[in-house]
Amino acid sequence: MAQYVHKEHVENDINTTKLSLQEKIFPFLYRYGTLLVILLTVIGFSLANDKFLSYQNFTDILRSVSIITLLAIGVTISLIVGGFDLSVGSTASLATVTSAAALVLYRQETIIAILIPIAIGLLVGLLNSFFVVKVRLPDLLATLAVMYIINGLHLTFTKGFSIYNNMPLSEGGTAPGVFLPSFLFIGQGEIWSVPVPVIIMLIAVIVVHVILQQTRFGRLLYITGGNEEAARLSGVPVQRYKMYAYLLSAFFATLAGILLAARIGTGQVSAGAPLLMDGVAAAFIGFSVFGAGKPNVIGTFVGAVLIGILLNGLTMLNVPYYAQDIVKGSILIGALAFMYYEKKK
Amino acid sequence: MTTLSLTSIQKSFGEQIVLKGVDFTVKSGEVHALLGANGAGKSTLMKILSGDYERDGGVITLDAEELTIKTPAHAKAAGIEMVVQEVDTALVSSLSIAENVTMNTFITGPAFFSWKKRYKVAQELLSRVGLSLDPAMPLSQCSLAEKQLVLIAKAISRNISFIILDEPTAALSTKEAQHLFSVLRELQKQDVGIIYISHRLPEIMELSTKVTVLKDGYVTLQKETSGCTSEEIVRSMLGNELVELLNDEEDRILGDTLLEVKQFSVPGTGETLSLSVREGEIVGVAGLVGAGKTETARALFGADPSKDSLYMKGRKVRISNPQKAISAGIGFVPEERRKEGILVDYNVVENLTLPVLKQFTKFGFIQRKREKTEAEKWIKQLGIKTQKSSLLLNHLSGGNQQKSSIGKWLLTDGDVFIFDEPTKGIDVGAKQDVFQCIKNLADNKKGVLYFTSEIQELLAFCDRILVIYDGKIAGELTKNEATTEKIMHYATGGHYGTVRS
Numbered sequence: 001m002a003q004y005v006h007k008e009h010v011e012n013d014i015n016t017t018k019l020s021l022q023e024k025i026f027p028f029l030y031r032y033g034t035l036l037v038i039l040l041t042v043i044g045f046s047l048a049n050d051k052f053l054s055y056q057n058f059t060d061i062l063r064s065v066s067i068i069t070l071l072a073i074g075v076t077i078s079l080i081v082g083g084f085d086l087s088v089g090s091t092a093s094l095a096t097v098t099s100a101a102a103l104v105l106y107r108q109e110t111i112i113a114i115l116i117p118i119a120i121g122l123l124v125g126l127l128n129s130f131f132v133v134k135v136r137l138p139d140l141l142a143t144l145a146v147m148y149i150i151n152g153l154h155l156t157f158t159k160g161f162s163i164y165n166n167m168p169l170s171e172g173g174t175a176p177g178v179f180l181p182s183f184l185f186i187g188q189g190e191i192w193s194v195p196v197p198v199i200i201m202l203i204a205v206i207v208v209h210v211i212l213q214q215t216r217f218g219r220l221l222y223i224t225g226g227n228e229e230a231a232r233l234s235g236v237p238v239q240r241y242k243m244y245a246y247l248l249s250a251f252f253a254t255l256a257g258i259l260l261a262a263r264i265g266t267g268q269v270s271a272g273a274p275l276l277m278d279g280v281a282a283a284f285i286g287f288s289v290f291g292a293g294k295p296n297v298i299g300t301f302v303g304a305v306l307i308g309i310l311l312n313g314l315t316m317l318n319v320p321y322y323a324q325d326i327v328k329g330s331i332l333i334g335a336l337a338f339m340y341y342e343k344k345k
Numbered sequence: 346m347t348t349l350s351l352t353s354i355q356k357s358f359g360e361q362i363v364l365k366g367v368d369f370t371v372k373s374g375e376v377h378a379l380l381g382a383n384g385a386g387k388s389t390l391m392k393i394l395s396g397d398y399e400r401d402g403g404v405i406t407l408d409a410e411e412l413t414i415k416t417p418a419h420a421k422a423a424g425i426e427m428v429v430q431e432v433d434t435a436l437v438s439s440l441s442i443a444e445n446v447t448m449n450t451f452i453t454g455p456a457f458f459s460w461k462k463r464y465k466v467a468q469e470l471l472s473r474v475g476l477s478l479d480p481a482m483p484l485s486q487c488s489l490a491e492k493q494l495v496l497i498a499k500a501i502s503r504n505i506s507f508i509i510l511d512e513p514t515a516a517l518s519t520k521e522a523q524h525l526f527s528v529l530r531e532l533q534k535q536d537v538g539i540i541y542i543s544h545r546l547p548e549i550m551e552l553s554t555k556v557t558v559l560k561d562g563y564v565t566l567q568k569e570t571s572g573c574t575s576e577e578i579v580r581s582m583l584g585n586e587l588v589e590l591l592n593d594e595e596d597r598i599l600g601d602t603l604l605e606v607k608q609f610s611v612p613g614t615g616e617t618l619s620l621s622v623r624e625g626e627i628v629g630v631a632g633l634v635g636a637g638k639t640e641t642a643r644a645l646f647g648a649d650p651s652k653d654s655l656y657m658k659g660r661k662v663r664i665s666n667p668q669k670a671i672s673a674g675i676g677f678v679p680e681e682r683r684k685e686g687i688l689v690d691y692n693v694v695e696n697l698t699l700p701v702l703k704q705f706t707k708f709g710f711i712q713r714k715r716e717k718t719e720a721e722k723w724i725k726q727l728g729i730k731t732q733k734s735s736l737l738l739n740h741l742s743g744g745n746q747q748k749s750s751i752g753k754w755l756l757t758d759g760d761v762f763i764f765d766e767p768t769k770g771i772d773v774g775a776k777q778d779v780f781q782c783i784k785n786l787a788d789n790k791k792g793v794l795y796f797t798s799e800i801q802e803l804l805a806f807c808d809r810i811l812v813i814y815d816g817k818i819a820g821e822l823t824k825n826e827a828t829t830e831k832i833m834h835y836a837t838g839g840h841y842g843t844v845r846s
Contacts, residue, residue, distance in 0.1 A: 219702065226691055233646070233677060
């Protein structure tokens with residue numbers, strides 16, 4: 001019992017020990033590190049180039065990240081249920097060419113050119129969930145396979161050629177339809193000098209954030225990813241929630257693809273492929289925002305904005321595009337390193 | 346003769362101070378038992394000694410020479426090995442037994458190591474722990490008890506002076522535990538110092554030479570085992586609150602049959618069995634590890650669904666998944682708490698309300714205030730010790746986690762509650778709370794199915810005891826006729842004392 005005598009003494013000792021500098025700084029960086037990097041980057045680029053800090057450039061950045069953000073929302077949702085959707089890039093490509101095909105090759109109205117890719121996108125989502133939920137393939141492998149299949153499908157459909165206004169057809173003549181102005185408005189228009197894609201992105205971010213944080217649906221998505229077996233034994237239909245996640249993931253990828261078609265005004269083949277990695281990077285950087293430590297939409301948005309700011313600023317500083325990937329990779333490492341370091345403790 | 350001493354060890358995680366200056370000494374050839382309620386700091390202290398955690402303050406000395414233990418490699422170099430509680434985390438189940446036992450040669454041994462020699466070395470080590478298994482067998486085919494011995498064999502493959510065992514008997518049957526004790530005694534004779542963490546007093550009294558009890562990060566008892574009594578140890582573990590062992594003498598009034606199965610096939614065992622539970626009845630289901638308790642419990646709840654239907658209040662229902670079980674009024678507290686029972690990365694509120702989240706949802710939106718108020722009511726009622734209801738379960742002790750795992754079913758207000766080893770790895774105080782909670786259920790006319798290998802618990806408060814052997818009900822005993830011997834007689838297949846394969 002002798003130890004009891006020292007009790008007060010020891011406790012005082014520990015309480016008065018000042019937190020070391022490291023103990024104070026690390027939690028701060030863990031929570032606000034990403035935001036701090038954004039702030040520093042903005043300041044740095046503003047000093048280097050006086051055109052950087054303007055409303056025009058600001059909306060440019062947001063416009064450029066809008067498509068990546070939509071795609072990244074899908075990736076985020078697949079990460080939330082403990083999965084991983086690698087097929088979002090090719091799903092976006094598929095949506096791009098199907099909406100272009102509907103407009104240019106089949107002379108459809110804008111609404112049809114939006115609904116058809118969404119329907120097809122949801123089929124891709126079903127295919128993913130079939131392999132993951134029913135066949136029980138690991139998420140990464142199933143969606144990797146589907147990525148190839150979808151990529152091949154959309155290339156086969158277009159025979160490898162992009163779809164554009166007045167394109168020559170193999171059976172002679174030119175394509176009957178055109179990209180309608182109402183369709184292009186989705187990608188190029190502005191409402192009160194705010195680009196439409198930015199509005200769509202912000203609405204998507206807010207709506208998905210509210211659904212994930214405030215609704216039962218969102219809670220159960222997170223719970224499914226948190227511990228699938230415990231969730232199942234608590235009566236959560238985990239298989240169904242995984243399916244929902246893959247459907248949503250495909251839906252947002254499709255949305256990104258449609259936006260991309262409307263933005264560039266052609267049905268570019270394989271246009272979605274480079275989006276995949278940026279989307280994944282944004283979702284993972286999002287883990288670190290506000291120290292969330294798990295996939296979340298606000299974080300994903302911040303991650304996408306960070307990538308967008310960097311690319312924009314580096315382009316202004318005439319850094320070649322091929323060197324920009326080095327920066328992207330470093331940011332991703334930085335964000336993840338803090339998260340995992342904190343988790344390990 | 347070497348002496349390993351830890352002096353005024355301190356450790357805190359964030360604001361929580363876990364160890365507040367602990368002294369602990371173990372000599373070679375000694376079995377030093379380390380006890381304490383969950384959250385007392387036992388595991389933390391041992392993780393510091395084995396290099397898992399770095400200490401904040403204090404000194405570790407080996408024969409008066411100061412040791413720096415910052416990584417597991419440092420501990421190994423000093424001759425300290427740890428046999429962790431979750432043996433699967435320390436072994437590679439896809440490799441053979443031989444490779445696991447001789448794991449250290451992969452790190453320090455020669456680049457080439459013939460299989461013949463590896464098997465031979467493994468065979469020798471296995472025989473030292475009394476295992477007669479084929480070293481070429483994949484580890485994944487071993488039982489839990491065998492894996493534990495494999496882990497000990499791996500530890501003694503080096504010249505060790507000290508070995509730490511963290512609750513090694515938690516999942517072992519009596520027979521398997523006895524075997525482990527004889528292995529430990531053999532090690533003791535070879536002058537190995539053993540640090541033995543356990544909750545089980547009888548085995549500590551039997552095995553150890555010295556006892557240290559931790560409570561809230563302090564040492565509250567440290568003396569020779571021969572000089573102290575069980576009561577003294579329990580008192581030191583719990584402080585001044587005396588344990589009142591549950592003594593449930595009065596007979597409960599039983600109502601109608603709630604749940605009944607006849608020739609119910611259990612997919613996990615491939616056998617069929619019949620059982621029933623009535624209103625206000627606690628039915629204990631006894632059985633050794635591997636007898637098919639968990640498999641049966643999971644089949645009844647639809648976790649591993651059976652092809653047969655069960656009768657709930659006389660109504661035939663087929664439980665093809667857990668959701669069906671829940672809507673039929675069945676709750677299930679699984680054995681593997683952290684893997685199956687709770688979500689460690691979610692807070693107490695979210696864990697408690699999970700099965701009934703719909704009740705707190707309006708137009709799809711969760712009414713957080715109402716959810717929190719209701720959950721906090723239950724936190725109080727269950728006696729879950731947490732600073733605030735928004736604390737992640739990961740930060741709570743095992744006992745409080747278990748209360749959350751049980752508590753979520755109280756919110757569903759079901760009729761039948763299935764418990765699978767609910768007291769596994771929780772301390773005496775939390776056990777009392779769990780027993781009280783189960784008794785309250787019975788008093789409220791609920792039916793309880795209590796699956797466990799802890800015979801004392803069954804004798805303490807079950808109205809009826811069924812004994813499972815090889816997936817079948819081997820015997821049924823009423824409260825008055827049940828004794829440890831009778832239960833063991835059935836649990837070992839009618840030949841008490843013979844070796845189970």
